[in-house]
Amino acid sequence: MAKPLIIVESPTKIKTLKKYIGKDYNVAASAGHIRDLPVKNLGIDVDDNFKAQYVNIKDKSKIISNLKKTAGDTDEIFLAPDPDREGEAIAFHIMEILKKKDRKFHRVLIHELTKKGITEALSHPTQPDADKYDAQQARRKLDRLVGYQISPLLWQKVQRGLSAGRVQSVAVKIICDREREIRAFKPEEYWTITADLEAANPPVFNAALIKISGKKAKVTNGEQAHAIVADLEKARFIVLEIKNKTIKRNPLPPFITSKLQQDAINRLRFSAKKTMVVAQQLYEGIEIGSGGPEGLITYMRTDSTRIAPEAAQEALDLIRHSFGDAYALDAPRFFKNKNKAQDAHEAIRPTSVYNTPQKLQSFLSPDQFKLYDLIWKRFVASQMAQALIDQKSILIEATAKYLFSVSGSTTRFDGFMRLYETQEKYETQEKKSETDIQSLPPVEPKEQLITRKINPDQHFTKPPPRFSEASLVKELEKNGIGRPSTYASIIAVIQDKGYVDLINRYFTPSELGFIVNDLLVGAFPNLLDISFTAQMETNLDDVEQGKLNEVDLLKTFYSEFKNTLDNAKDNMVSVKGVGIETDIKCPLCGKPVNIKIGKNGHFLACTGYPECSFTSNYTRDEKGNIEIVEKIQDSEPVKDCPECGKPMVLKDGRFGLFVACTGYPECKHTESLAQENSSKDTGVPCPEKGCNGTIVEKHSKRGKIFYGCSKYPDCTFATWDKPVNESCPECGSPYLLEKETKRDGKILKCPNRSCGFKKGILPVSEK
Numbered sequence: 001m002a003k004p005l006i007i008v009e010s011p012t013k014i015k016t017l018k019k020y021i022g023k024d025y026n027v028a029a030s031a032g033h034i035r036d037l038p039v040k041n042l043g044i045d046v047d048d049n050f051k052a053q054y055v056n057i058k059d060k061s062k063i064i065s066n067l068k069k070t071a072g073d074t075d076e077i078f079l080a081p082d083p084d085r086e087g088e089a090i091a092f093h094i095m096e097i098l099k100k101k102d103r104k105f106h107r108v109l110i111h112e113l114t115k116k117g118i119t120e121a122l123s124h125p126t127q128p129d130a131d132k133y134d135a136q137q138a139r140r141k142l143d144r145l146v147g148y149q150i151s152p153l154l155w156q157k158v159q160r161g162l163s164a165g166r167v168q169s170v171a172v173k174i175i176c177d178r179e180r181e182i183r184a185f186k187p188e189e190y191w192t193i194t195a196d197l198e199a200a201n202p203p204v205f206n207a208a209l210i211k212i213s214g215k216k217a218k219v220t221n222g223e224q225a226h227a228i229v230a231d232l233e234k235a236r237f238i239v240l241e242i243k244n245k246t247i248k249r250n251p252l253p254p255f256i257t258s259k260l261q262q263d264a265i266n267r268l269r270f271s272a273k274k275t276m277v278v279a280q281q282l283y284e285g286i287e288i289g290s291g292g293p294e295g296l297i298t299y300m301r302t303d304s305t306r307i308a309p310e311a312a313q314e315a316l317d318l319i320r321h322s323f324g325d326a327y328a329l330d331a332p333r334f335f336k337n338k339n340k341a342q343d344a345h346e347a348i349r350p351t352s353v354y355n356t357p358q359k360l361q362s363f364l365s366p367d368q369f370k371l372y373d374l375i376w377k378r379f380v381a382s383q384m385a386q387a388l389i390d391q392k393s394i395l396i397e398a399t400a401k402y403l404f405s406v407s408g409s410t411t412r413f414d415g416f417m418r419l420y421e422t423q424e425k426y427e428t429q430e431k432k433s434e435t436d437i438q439s440l441p442p443v444e445p446k447e448q449l450i451t452r453k454i455n456p457d458q459h460f461t462k463p464p465p466r467f468s469e470a471s472l473v474k475e476l477e478k479n480g481i482g483r484p485s486t487y488a489s490i491i492a493v494i495q496d497k498g499y500v501d502l503i504n505r506y507f508t509p510s511e512l513g514f515i516v517n518d519l520l521v522g523a524f525p526n527l528l529d530i531s532f533t534a535q536m537e538t539n540l541d542d543v544e545q546g547k548l549n550e551v552d553l554l555k556t557f558y559s560e561f562k563n564t565l566d567n568a569k570d571n572m573v574s575v576k577g578v579g580i581e582t583d584i585k586c587p588l589c590g591k592p593v594n595i596k597i598g599k600n601g602h603f604l605a606c607t608g609y610p611e612c613s614f615t616s617n618y619t620r621d622e623k624g625n626i627e628i629v630e631k632i633q634d635s636e637p638v639k640d641c642p643e644c645g646k647p648m649v650l651k652d653g654r655f656g657l658f659v660a661c662t663g664y665p666e667c668k669h670t671e672s673l674a675q676e677n678s679s680k681d682t683g684v685p686c687p688e689k690g691c692n693g694t695i696v697e698k699h700s701k702r703g704k705i706f707y708g709c710s711k712y713p714d715c716t717f718a719t720w721d722k723p724v725n726e727s728c729p730e731c732g733s734p735y736l737l738e739k740e741t742k743r744d745g746k747i748l749k750c751p752n753r754s755c756g757f758k759k760g761i762l763p764v765s766e767k
Contacts, residue, residue, distance in 0.1 A: 002026075002074040006108070006122075007067065007094055009081035012293075013113060016285030019292030020115045021122070028070045030081065034060045035093040037140065042148050044141055046562075050554045052141060054093065064097060076104050078125060083109040083345060084301050084485065085136035085544065092133045112351045113285050113295025135544035138553055142166055142536070145558060146527065149565055153523075154516060157574040159597050162516060163497060167482045169520055170533045171490050172499045174475060175467055176509045176517045183624040185463035190218070191225040192459060195404060196452035197237055197396070199441045204452055206438060207396055207406035225456040228402070235398040237449040243393040247409075248386045251416035253305040253335035254347035254379045257484030258477045260300070263378070265470035268370050272469055272488040276300065278371045279348070288355070288363045295351055296360070297375055301485040302345040305335040307379075311349060315383040318353045327384050327415065335382070349379040381420035388412040392440055396449065408440040466506035480534030495756065503747055504760030511595070511602045511620075515580060523568035526560065579605060584626055588614045604628065637662075643669040658718075682707065684723040684735050687751075691715045695723045695735075724748055730757040 003026045006017060011029040018027055035054045037043035043053040056064055071077060079094055081087035088107075095105050106125035110117055143166050150164040193209040209217045209228070219225050255263070257276075264275040279300035285293030312332030320328040335347075350372070357373040364372060390412050396404040411417070443449075467475060473487050482490055494500050499513035509517070517528075526532050536557070542548035579594030584604065586593050591608040595618075604626070606614040617629040637647035638659050646663040648671070661667045686693040686709045693711030698718075707723055709715040721737035728736060728750040736748040736757075750757040 002072050004076040004078060005071055005074050006078045006080050008110075009087060009090055010280075010284055012281075012284045016113045016293040016295060017118060019294070020118045025078070026070055026074070028067055029063075030067065030090055030094060031060070031063055033057060033086075033090055033093065034064055034067075034097065037144055042144065044144060046145075046558060049551045050141055050558070052137060054096075056097070067094065067098065071098050071100075075102060076106065078106045078108050078122065079128065080108045080110055080121070082301070083111060083299055085132055085139070086485075088129050088132040089136040089140075091128050095128065111345055112298045113283065113293075114351045117295070117298075117351070131546045132544050134550040135540050138543050138550045139540055141554060142557060145554075145561065150520070150524070150568075153565075153568060153572065154519070157519065157572050157576065158516065159576070162512075164516070164520060165493065166527065166536075167486065167533065168490050168493050168497075169517070170481055170528055170530060171472070171476065172494050172509065172513055172517050173521060173528050174479075174481075174530070175472070175494075175500050175507050176514055178464060178467060179509050179514075180624075182463040182466065183622070187460040187462070188220075190220055190459050190461065191222065192457050193217070193219065193225060193228055193232070194455045194457070195232065195237065195396075195398075196455065198450040198452055199239075199443045199447060201441045201443075203439060203441060205406055205408075205440055206455075207394070207404040209402060210405045211403040213401055222456075222458065225458075229454045229456050232398055232402065232454045233451070235402065235451075237396050237398050237404070237451055239394060239443050239445055239447045239449065240397040240403070241395040242443065242445060243391075243395075245391050246412065247389045247391055249389060249415070249417070250386055251333075251381045251384060251420065252378065254307060254349050254382050255375060256303050256305060256347060257301050258303075258473055258487065260348055260375070261473050261484070261487060262470040263374060264371060265468065265473070267374065270367070270371070272473060272491050274367070275371065276488045278367050279375075281368060282372055282375075286360075286363060286368065288360055296355060296372060297351060298347070298349050299345050300348050302348060303484060304337050304345055305347045306337060306345075307332075307334065307347050307349060307382075311346075311353075312383055315353045315380050319380065319384055323384070323418065326413070327418065329383060329385060333383055347379075348375055350376045353380055377420045381416040384416035384419060385413075387415035387417045394440065394443060406438075406440065408438055466508060468505050468507070469502070472507060479530050480537050481530065483537065498756060501756070501758055503758050512597070515575065515595075515597070515602075519572060519575075523572045524564055526564070579607075582626055584628070586612060586614050587628070588612055641667060641669050643667055681710070682723055682725070684725045686711065686715060686717055687723075687734050688715050688717045691717070697722075719751070721749075721751075723751075728752065728757050 003024065005026045005028060006021070008014065008017065008027065008029050009032060011031055014027045014029055021027070034057055036057055038053060038055050043055075045051045045053070077094075077098060079091035081090040081094075091107055098105075105128065107128045108121040108125050110121045146166040147164060151162065154162040154164060194206050195209075196204055196206055198204045211217055212228070219228065252259075260279065261272045261275050264270040265272065268275075270278070279297065282297045283295055283300050285295045287293050288296075309332060312334070316328050316332060353376070355376075357369060357376050360372065361369050388411070389409050391407060391409045393405065393407040396406070398404060465471070469491060472491065476482055476487055476490070477484070494513075495502060498510055499516060500507045500509050521528050539548055539553050543550050543553060575595075575597060577596075579596040581592065581594055582604070584593040585591070586606040586608060589606060589608050589612040591606055591612065593604050593606055593614070595602055596605045604614075604616045604618050606612040608614075619627050619629060621627060638650055639648050640646070641648050641661040641663065644661065644663050644667040646661055646667065648659045648661050648669075651658050651660045651670075659671045661669045663669075682695045682697065684695040686695055688709065691709060691711055691714075693709040693715055695707050695717070696710045698706055698708050706718055706720050708718040719737065721739050723735045724738050726736050726748065727734055731750060731752050733750050733752050735751065737751050738746065739749050740746045747758050747760050
């Protein structure tokens with residue numbers, strides 16, 4: 001009789017499984033999804049209860065054949081894809097292709113790839129979860145209905161190749177809305193006043209003015225500030241009240257997916273995508289010298305803070321042994337979930353706390369070690385004693401009119417903080433001033449203090465910050481947009497499509513992102529509404545719990561969406577040909593200038609075309625105002641065309657300067673720049689294949705700096721932007737380009753347009 005077959009999702013799990021199950025089972029992998037909706041058509045029959053037309057994925061034909069061959073005549077198949085909605089869909093599709101008379105299918109949920117986790121899963125098989133599969137199908141169909149029907153609309157109205165997504169478009173909207181807040185922000189002046197004071201005992205300390213005549217101190221200009229300073233310089237500073245209290249600080253719960261991503265982004269400088277890739281490696285198994293791979297963490301896609309009692313007890317035992325009884329609790333600490341619907345898995349934790357980071361370091365890559373160390377410390381800290389913080393606050397009166405305050409804190413007992421600092425402290429530590437961390441002297445009530453100096457400081461309110469990857473994940477989570485398992489792909493997609501740029505670790509919308517966002521918000525206001533999208537996630541949870549029927553959800557959504565879609569087809573503004581209106585007037589004819597989108601990007605064009613042919617590149621300042629980029633005029637002939645004899649003039653094209661015949665379009669002869677004066681060598685090897693030249697700084701006939709190959713005219717490589725001898729970490733381009741804009745400052749950018757990699761350049765003073 002044939003052995004039972006276990007089918008997992010990832011091929012890398014096979015070796016880990018075989019280590020523990022021996023020869024009692026055969027094991028195969030599906031390598032992810034094997035069936036999906038068709039690529040070339042909608043694949044959903046909206047008139048037949050949204051029936052899906054699933055087809056075998058083209059690239060998975062060999063895998064499907066291997067699964068059928070491995071299954072052979074076995075009577076039992078254990079379906080062990082990942083324990084989530086996507087894994088459930090994979091399990092159902094595997095059943096579909098391997099179904100056979102009298103063959104039994106079992107669902108096994110392996111939450112950790114250890115002997116205990118695997119044995120427990122195989123000992124307690126369940127039936128495939130139809131509700132969870134329906135929830136996955138509902139999400140997949142919703143995304144397909146939106147993406148496959150709005151994207152062609154963008155092709156028609158804007159340009160081909162664009163896409164819209166039910167969740168990704170909301171993420172872009174969040175970033176665009178924040179950018180508009182920043183652009184509209186008007187800074188307001190305010191002043192703070194502090195006093196350097198000395199008591200009978202050292203040290204000198206700094207106190208801040210908090211109240212004037214019993215009301216919150218609000219100083220809006222220098223005149224007010226200096227008048228207050230004049231008063232204070234004559235005042236007696238008397239200790240009014242001393243407050244001492246001890247704060248008990250509890251540790252954070254073990255990681256859920258979103259919190260792991262945020263912490264890894266902030267602390268390790270990982271991207272959300274990288275975090276999930278490395279976590280997957282730790283989950284699937286690493287060779288740690290125990291005779292085969294071993295799963296080091298529990299399943300990494302979870303919204304639950306639940307932990308197994310035995311795991312918590314194991315952590316307590318380690319804490320007593322490693323840190324002492326004072327750091328250990330009498331009983332394990334457990335955490336309540338905010339959403340009971342998301343309790344299918346434990347929190348992310350090490351499969352054994354005795355696999356300490358130091359013990360495993362030699363077996364892990366640097367990235368694996370950093371992430372494992374973070375997960376291990378967070379989990380162990382969650383079972384450690386509270387930290388005790390002594391806080392001291394002193395209220396100081398300067399005459400009866402002014403009230404100053406100063407506070408300081410000392411750690412009486414570090415507790416869990418010995419192992420893991422809170423994220424709050426980590427996020428704000430760079431913003432701490434000396435007054436936040438100063439030590440305070442012993443003082444007595446009614447003690448008179450000596451005034452060393454009064455400090456008036458001018459400030460201006462700041463706009464809200466742009467989103468980093470971490471804060472965007474936090475914003476998506478807070479608003480219920482998407483699920484933690486989808487955050488990394490959402491962030492990757494909106495960058496890949498060119499809708500946002502990640503510059504200096506913060507997101508800014510591209511011009512294309514603004515254009516597409518504004519069109520979609522105007523045409524599909526509900527679809528891009530944050531609360532509407534969040535409610536849809538709740539509805540999907542209800543489908544998973546069997547509270548809501550999948551078809552009912554789809555019918556309710558599609559009835560309104562179809563009406564909106566039909567209306568958009570007729571009424572959405574087309575920017576093809578017409579463009580987007582601006583408040584700029586054409587410098588040649590005075591007619592309005594619009595933003596147009598061409599195959600090489602967006603540009604300004606006069607609405608008076610063809611009578612007026614003005615076009616120009618443009619930039620935006622920090623307020624979003626358009627600034628025309630001065631272009632090279634082509635009025636001065638450079639040489640005669642060798643093809644037709646007409647004058648050739650200097651042109652500025654997408655690849656930099658070139659010389660073109662004025663007889664165009666009858667004569668299409670062009671040449672690279674022929675007249676230039678070589679200047680300093682950049683030290684960057686020429687990127688052209690087979691060329692051994694270097695890139696040197698040159699000057700055009702009009703004196704504008706550009707960069708070209710030292711082997712000209714044998715090599716015609718040229719670029720306006722300064723090349724830097726640094727390879728692109730994303731696509732491997734051998735060089736980057738240095739650019740500077742008012743909005744982004746100095747950045748290094750990949751010359752490969754399909755890559756889009758950018759990073760900021762720190763000023764020398766900040767390095």
